[in-house]
Amino acid sequence: MTKIQKALRAIVSDKQLLFGLIGIAVLLLIILFQDVLETHDPYDYGPDSLAAPGINGHLLGTNKLGQDVYSMLIAGVSTSLKVALISSLISALIGILLGGAAGFLGGKVDMVLSELINVFMMIPTFFLELMIIAMFGNSITNVMIVIGLTSWASNAKLMRAQALSLRERTFVKSAIVMGETRPQILFNYIIPNGIFPVIANTTMGMSGAILTEASLSFLGLGDVNVISWGQMIYDGKSYITSAWWIATFAGIAIVLTVITFYMLGDGLNHVLNPKHISGGKK
Amino acid sequence: MSDKNTPFLTIDHITKWYPHNDGRIHLFRSREKRSWVKAVDDVSLTMNRGEVLGIIGESGCGKSTLGRILVRLESPTSGDVLLGGRSTAQMLREDRKAFRKRVQIVFQNPFDTFTPRDTIQKILMRPLRNYGIGASDEERLAMCREALEAGGLHPTDEILKRYPHELSGGQLQRISIIRSMFFKPDLIIADEPVSMLDVSVRADIINMLLDLAKKNNTAVIFISHDIALTRYISDHIAVMYLGRVVEYGRTDDVIAGPRHPYTRVLISHCADVDPDQARDSLPITGEPPTPINPGPGCYFAPRCFMACEGCRAAYPGRVELENGHYVCCSCIREE
Ligand SMILES: Nc1ncnc2c1ncn2[C@@H]1O[C@H](COP(=O)(O)OP(=O)(O)OP(=O)(O)O)[C@@H](O)[C@H]1O
Numbered sequence: 270m271t272k273i274q275k276a277l278r279a280i281v282s283d284k285q286l287l288f289g290l291i292g293i294a295v296l297l298l299i300i301l302f303q304d305v306l307e308t309h310d311p312y313d314y315g316p317d318s319l320a321a322p323g324i325n326g327h328l329l330g331t332n333k334l335g336q337d338v339y340s341m342l343i344a345g346v347s348t349s350l351k352v353a354l355i356s357s358l359i360s361a362l363i364g365i366l367l368g369g370a371a372g373f374l375g376g377k378v379d380m381v382l383s384e385l386i387n388v389f390m391m392i393p394t395f396f397l398e399l400m401i402i403a404m405f406g407n408s409i410t411n412v413m414i415v416i417g418l419t420s421w422a423s424n425a426k427l428m429r430a431q432a433l434s435l436r437e438r439t440f441v442k443s444a445i446v447m448g449e450t451r452p453q454i455l456f457n458y459i460i461p462n463g464i465f466p467v468i469a470n471t472t473m474g475m476s477g478a479i480l481t482e483a484s485l486s487f488l489g490l491g492d493v494n495v496i497s498w499g500q501m502i503y504d505g506k507s508y509i510t511s512a513w514w515i516a517t518f519a520g521i522a523i524v525l526t527v528i529t530f531y532m533l534g535d536g537l538n539h540v541l542n543p544k545h546i547s548g549g550k551k
Numbered sequence: 552m553s554d555k556n557t558p559f560l561t562i563d564h565i566t567k568w569y570p571h572n573d574g575r576i577h578l579f580r581s582r583e584k585r586s587w588v589k590a591v592d593d594v595s596l597t598m599n600r601g602e603v604l605g606i607i608g609e610s611g612c613g614k615s616t617l618g619r620i621l622v623r624l625e626s627p628t629s630g631d632v633l634l635g636g637r638s639t640a641q642m643l644r645e646d647r648k649a650f651r652k653r654v655q656i657v658f659q660n661p662f663d664t665f666t667p668r669d670t671i672q673k674i675l676m677r678p679l680r681n682y683g684i685g686a687s688d689e690e691r692l693a694m695c696r697e698a699l700e701a702g703g704l705h706p707t708d709e710i711l712k713r714y715p716h717e718l719s720g721g722q723l724q725r726i727s728i729i730r731s732m733f734f735k736p737d738l739i740i741a742d743e744p745v746s747m748l749d750v751s752v753r754a755d756i757i758n759m760l761l762d763l764a765k766k767n768n769t770a771v772i773f774i775s776h777d778i779a780l781t782r783y784i785s786d787h788i789a790v791m792y793l794g795r796v797v798e799y800g801r802t803d804d805v806i807a808g809p810r811h812p813y814t815r816v817l818i819s820h821c822a823d824v825d826p827d828q829a830r831d832s833l834p835i836t837g838e839p840p841t842p843i844n845p846g847p848g849c850y851f852a853p854r855c856f857m858a859c860e861g862c863r864a865a866y867p868g869r870v871e872l873e874n875g876h877y878v879c880c881s882c883i884r885e886e
């Protein structure tokens with residue numbers, strides 16, 4: 270009861286978080302009512318090619334193949350969210366495990382893992398993504414995995430810093446004395462107490478994932494069988510002067526979604542700050 | 552192992568040096584030339600099963616470091632600790648879990664002893680499950696309730712549901728003691744267990760610790776600044792100064808007849824040790840130094856009111872007095 274009240278108060282007090290949550294709610298509602306909202310089948314090649322917005326009941330016009338742009342935008346929401354969610358989960362999982370182990374175990378393990386983290390922080394990830402996609406094919410699953418595999422380093426760095434300070438805390442020392450094993454300590458104490466900055470960072474990283482997917486699509490390395498906003502921009506870029514609506518609305522959708530996730534992540538960062546949550550101490 | 556002559560606990564020439572970070576890079580300097588913080592410097596002590604050993608000394612003299620070495624949160628730079636004649640370093644290597652069960656510690660800061668994420672129930676149940684104490688979870692929960700009840704923490708169901716930040720320091724420290732005592736350890740180190748608590752609850756918590764220790768025949772090493780308190784509960788007292796034990800003996804011998812000038816200063820500054828005997832405060836000058844490359848000579852000499860030339864030449868050896876009482880001071884002659 271009091272916990273829920275506390276959470277509600279935190280949400281209302283943080284404008285960014287509120288904005289982010291409303292944005293996410295809207296996106297989820299769109300996915301939920303996708304069938305109702307779509308005026309046409311987005312995969313259906315209609316008779317109207319390059320119709321301007323408003324013509325023949327096409328709210329935002331059509332593309333070269335006669336697909337309804339508005340319905341494609343709606344269908345693109347679930348693609349973007351799926352990419353964001355799954356790639357971030359992969360990135361968070363790797364980051365938390367490697368960063369937590371590096372910071373908590375220290376010594377040689379830390380040396381090796383820290384180097385790995387640094388390498389992944391420094392390499393041009395987008396180039397790596399391009400290469401992997403070019404090599405393994407451009408299905409949406411591959412895109413998600415690749416984004417996850419290349420974006421975990423910042424999570425790992427955050428988690429490592431948390432683990433480094435947590436391992437000096439008395440409750441970790443007392444767990445050692447109580448005979449708990451290192452994996453037990455990692456999973457019972459280090460990760461649960463250090464995960465919040467990673468959650469916030471991952472949420473912010475979701476906007477990066479959406480952008481990366483869009484960029485890959487824009488370069489023609491997206492999944493052509495799935496409707497995504499990036500793919501729409503890719504298709505629309507040759508018609509940008511004659512049929513501007515194909516790319517423009519998709520671009521706006523990307524910007525709004527990216528801002529939503531960014532706000533949510535930043536808001537979470539404020540609210541989940543250890544100073545706010547650990548109640549007992551000042 | 553059960554040899555009559557083997558003491559229960561032997562602290563055998565323990566040293567702990569930390570590299571002193573003076574901002575320079577020491578990549579190419581040898582071990583001898585680097586500067587070190589000698590937090591614990593050649594400490595040897597013994598104690599018997601079920602006894603209470605008090606360790607006193609001012610802040611920074613290495614009491615907590617010694618405690619951490621005894622529970623093997625850190626390993627000593629040199630020396631070893633023997634429990635029942637067996638090396639604890641070896642015990643830890645051979646069977647970590649069994650060693651942890653035998654040696655426990657109560658930390659100074661009860662507010663940070665438990666993870667803020669878990670309820671007291673989870674915190675108490677975890678070691679029981681880990682060690683298979685109790686046949687089932689119901690039995691373990693009953694053990695927790697019983698221990699809380701006996702420790703004066705009620706209503707137990709309410710306490711079990713709480714998170715650490717919803718309890719007072721005194722309550723948390725009791726829970727910390729209860730949790731350690733689930734193991735019926737052979738040795739428990741209490742590192743200033745009440746110094747962060749309200750004066751009104753201190754006596755209760757120490758009594759609880761001592762009662763449980765007596766019941767389980769657990770030896771207690773009581774680390775403290777507080778001479779009056781330490782004197783009241785311990786069988787023997789060791790006085791530490793800059794990482795070294797400067798005086799050791801039966802509590803009454805040390806308190807009533809302190810020989811080392813440092814002990815005499817400490818006791819003379821402690822008003823409530825001996826109210827009938829009006830003592831003048833002995834002088835002590837200077838700040839407590841940090842143990843960075845101390846010596847040669849007696850570490851206390853720069854602040855000592857008795858210091859003479861001989862004190863600065865070499866670190867004084869032990870001077871044995873009656874009943875195992877000894878002091879490290881060059882100005883004292885054997886009787
Ligand atoms: N990890 C470490 N690295 C470097 N120096 C350390 C470390 N731990 C302790 N020291 C130093 O060792 C000395 C002894 O510290 P310790 O905490 O054991 O003192 P203490 O007697 O427990 O003091 P207090 O009464 O304040 O708790 C101090 O000078 C301290 O600065």
Ligand SMILES: [Mg+2]
Pocket residue numbers: 614615616742
């Ligand atoms: Mg201390």
